[in-house]
Amino acid sequence: MAAARILYMSTLYAPTLKEDPGDADVVSHRLLLRAAMMRKVAAGVYSFLPLGFRVLRKVEQIVREEIDAIGCQEMVMSIIQPGELWHESGRWDDYGPELFRLEDRHQHVFALSPTQEELITAIVRGELRSYKQLPLSLYHIQWKYRDEVRPRFGLLRGREFLMKDAYSFHTSYESLQEHYDLQSAAYGRICERLGLRYVPVAADSGQIGGKVTCEFMALAASGEAEIVHCGCGYAANTEVAEVGIEVHEAFMAGDGSTNGVLPTEAVTDAAAPAAAAPTAAAAGAGTPQPERIHTPIDGSIQALCDFLGIPAAATVKAIALAAGDGSTWVAFIPGDHELGEIKAAKAFNVDAEHPWHVLSEAELAERGLVKGFIGPVGLPRGIRIAADPALQALSSWLTGANEADYHLQQVRPGRDFAVDSWIDLATAQAGDRCPFCGQPLAVERGIEVGQVFQLGTKYAESMGANYMDEDGSEHPFIMGCYGWGVTRSLAAVVEQSNDEAGIIWPISVAPAEVVVLPLAMDDNEVEPAARNLAAALAEAGIEVVLDDRKERPGIKFADADLIGWPYQMIVGKRGLAEGNVELKVRKGMVKSLLPLTEVVSKLVELVMSDRQQYR
Numbered sequence: 001m002a003a004a005r006i007l008y009m010s011t012l013y014a015p016t017l018k019e020d021p022g023d024a025d026v027v028s029h030r031l032l033l034r035a036a037m038m039r040k041v042a043a044g045v046y047s048f049l050p051l052g053f054r055v056l057r058k059v060e061q062i063v064r065e066e067i068d069a070i071g072c073q074e075m076v077m078s079i080i081q082p083g084e085l086w087h088e089s090g091r092w093d094d095y096g097p098e099l100f101r102l103e104d105r106h107q108h109v110f111a112l113s114p115t116q117e118e119l120i121t122a123i124v125r126g127e128l129r130s131y132k133q134l135p136l137s138l139y140h141i142q143w144k145y146r147d148e149v150r151p152r153f154g155l156l157r158g159r160e161f162l163m164k165d166a167y168s169f170h171t172s173y174e175s176l177q178e179h180y181d182l183q184s185a186a187y188g189r190i191c192e193r194l195g196l197r198y199v200p201v202a203a204d205s206g207q208i209g210g211k212v213t214c215e216f217m218a219l220a221a222s223g224e225a226e227i228v229h230c231g232c233g234y235a236a237n238t239e240v241a242e243v244g245i246e247v248h249e250a251f252m253a254g255d256g257s258t259n260g261v262l263p264t265e266a267v268t269d270a271a272a273p274a275a276a277a278p279t280a281a282a283a284g285a286g287t288p289q290p291e292r293i294h295t296p297i298d299g300s301i302q303a304l305c306d307f308l309g310i311p312a313a314a315t316v317k318a319i320a321l322a323a324g325d326g327s328t329w330v331a332f333i334p335g336d337h338e339l340g341e342i343k344a345a346k347a348f349n350v351d352a353e354h355p356w357h358v359l360s361e362a363e364l365a366e367r368g369l370v371k372g373f374i375g376p377v378g379l380p381r382g383i384r385i386a387a388d389p390a391l392q393a394l395s396s397w398l399t400g401a402n403e404a405d406y407h408l409q410q411v412r413p414g415r416d417f418a419v420d421s422w423i424d425l426a427t428a429q430a431g432d433r434c435p436f437c438g439q440p441l442a443v444e445r446g447i448e449v450g451q452v453f454q455l456g457t458k459y460a461e462s463m464g465a466n467y468m469d470e471d472g473s474e475h476p477f478i479m480g481c482y483g484w485g486v487t488r489s490l491a492a493v494v495e496q497s498n499d500e501a502g503i504i505w506p507i508s509v510a511p512a513e514v515v516v517l518p519l520a521m522d523d524n525e526v527e528p529a530a531r532n533l534a535a536a537l538a539e540a541g542i543e544v545v546l547d548d549r550k551e552r553p554g555i556k557f558a559d560a561d562l563i564g565w566p567y568q569m570i571v572g573k574r575g576l577a578e579g580n581v582e583l584k585v586r587k588g589m590v591k592s593l594l595p596l597t598e599v600v601s602k603l604v605e606l607v608m609s610d611r612q613q614y615r
Contacts, residue, residue: 001541006534007512009547009559013050016559026222028494029154031503035563037511044151044159051563052490054511056162059490060141062193062508063164066186070179072137072166077116077123079143083109085118088463094352098146112145117459117481120167125465128169128477134467135175139166141486153222155491156447162486170478171467173454180212180454183482187216187450190484193614194493195506196449201227202236203451212454217446218492225448228441230434238443239342243390243426244433245313245334288396288410290377296405299372301335304407312336316397318374320359320367320383324350328359328367329420330374332387332399337426347386347423375399375408376417384420387413390432392422449489455479497587503564504587508614512543513607515565519553519572529596530571533581536600537569542607561586566610567603 014036023040024030032038037052048056064074083101086092092099092111100112113119120138128136141164151159166183170176184200191198196218203215215237217227229235236242297303305312315335321344322328329348333339348356364371368380376385376399391397397411413419430443460466460476468474490509497504507513514537518530527548534546545565547556553572560568570582580593583603594602 004538007545026153028491051511058509070182072139076140114146121459135170137168155487164484166482168480216450220495223445223447228428232437238428241428242435290408295407323348324354328383333426340427373400387419388426447492450484452482502562505564507566507610512545514567515545516569540604
């Protein structure tokens with residue numbers, strides 16, 4: 001193994017900080033600044049100092065190795081993209097204010113790249129012409145720019161970030177699926193080599209497009225995304241997960257009674273597949289008719305529950321909204337859930353210029369709707385009804401009566417009103433039923449470190465990117481794209497691997513593997529011994545740092561823990577007198593005394609074992 005170069009703390013630019021920066025809100029942000037990994041340039045923009053740069057390059061190399069291994073070819077694309085390419089794809093306006101736009105001295109319009117679908121499509125469309133050249137997958141690792149409204153949490157939501165993005169081109173969806181699976185498997189290996197606890201989840205494709213996509217979530221309390229998952233393997237972002245309610249819980253009060261309000265015959269098996277919306281005949285001739293009940297409350301779900309002594313799950317929530325085409329809808333969801341904005345946008349937006357919105361009080365009044373008391377029975381003419389499929393499990397609803405201070409119970413879809421469209425609209429939450437096995441879902445927060453997409457022909461069609469088939473006919477490329485956040489995954493590692501003393505780097509991405517800490521640099525025994533040990537480790541191919549600063553031992557210990565070197569070799573006068581050196585493992589702060597003659601071989605063994613673990 002090739003010898004490694006020794007780093008010296010006396011010359012290394014690593015100005016650690018004793019105190020937490022005032023504007024750092026999450027652990028990774030605080031520790032990366034304190035441990036001299038990076039420095040803030042502006043909101044959401046950071047420079048990487050030598051230690052942070054070493055970590056960044058190691059993360060990047062792990063990504064590169066795994067993506068090279070599945071046959072992707074690395075290239076590099078420009079950060080600056082001509083605006084006309086974004087007009088071709090239709091995303092110049094759709095992408096919104098997050099797109100950095102600029103003009104050159106000739107008034108030519110450009111965009112700073114937030115992603116590269118347009119540019120890669122433009123590159124290949126004139127030269128990738130034959131089916132014989134496909135499939136093809138290209139990638140690069142490049143800086144990206146998004147003008148976030150609220151850049152925060154350090155590297156977790158920045159305006160400048162390093163990302164690997166790959167793009168694949170195919171003649172069939174079967175071929176696309178094969179490469180999509182290869183990329184997904186590579187992402188799993190990247191997570192494992194970074195030491196990340198992660199979950200692949202079903203997700204929304206957002207501005208990228210396509211119908212099939214999966215996010216790779218590093219589990220962390222600081223994550224902005226909320227995910228639901230089940231022991232059977234199902235996992236999804238709460239924004240796209242299907243909601244399955246437990247009818248027993250929804251219709252029974254906490255003491256097992258119905259409080260004289262909700263009928264016990266409404267209890268059904270929630271684990272069974274949801275039935276289709278009942279017809280008027282099937283809705284139950286001879287079953288209880290809608291009952292009007294006086295509810296002099298402020299109209300909120302909580303007030304209704306307090307007044308009737310029932311849980312929120314026993315109610316049905318109504319949200320009146322205007323779709324992008326100008327039509328008015330009332331969306332009904334389980335009363336203990338929230339409307340999913342991404343789901344609503346998919347259902348009711350026309351495009352970026354014609355989005356849906358929740359009706360204001362004035363708009364409600366204009367349409368004859370009573371805030372807080374809206375229900376599906378007796379809605380004004382022309383207002384359409386959308387309902388979440390989770391409500392199909394309920395045989396009757398408790399809803400507003402479209403009259404101030406009144407609600408209706410025993411309302412039955414199909415008999416008392418018709419649903420115009422059953423649409424997945426509610427945001428999933430803990431306790432909802434898994435759509436695959438029916439067991440309760442757990443909720444955790446996660447950091448999105450990677451996402452894979454099946455784009456289909458979205459960009460090829462809009463930008464005229466075609467290949468010629470065997471018979472000479474032209475077809476648009478079928479495309480996939482695959483993004484991995486290099487800087488974000490660095491932060492995710494720190495979010496998962498830290499303690500009160502600082503960062504605990506896995507050896508795969510640590511700025512160095514071992515630090516040698518001489519406790520007295522001016523001692524004629526300690527200093528030579530420390531230098532010899534560092535040299536022996538470097539000769540064995542171990543990445544080693546020698547803290548040769550003339551600082552107090554306490555300062556050296558604190559910096560070593562803060563920076564997070566995986567192994568600390570502590571060389572002191574007393575230990576040397578006894579022929580020993582102290583070894584400290586950063587993870588767990590485990591200390592042991594080793595004979596001076598054995599410490600190098602022991603450390604080499606430990607480091608090699610750790611390296612193998614992350615291969």
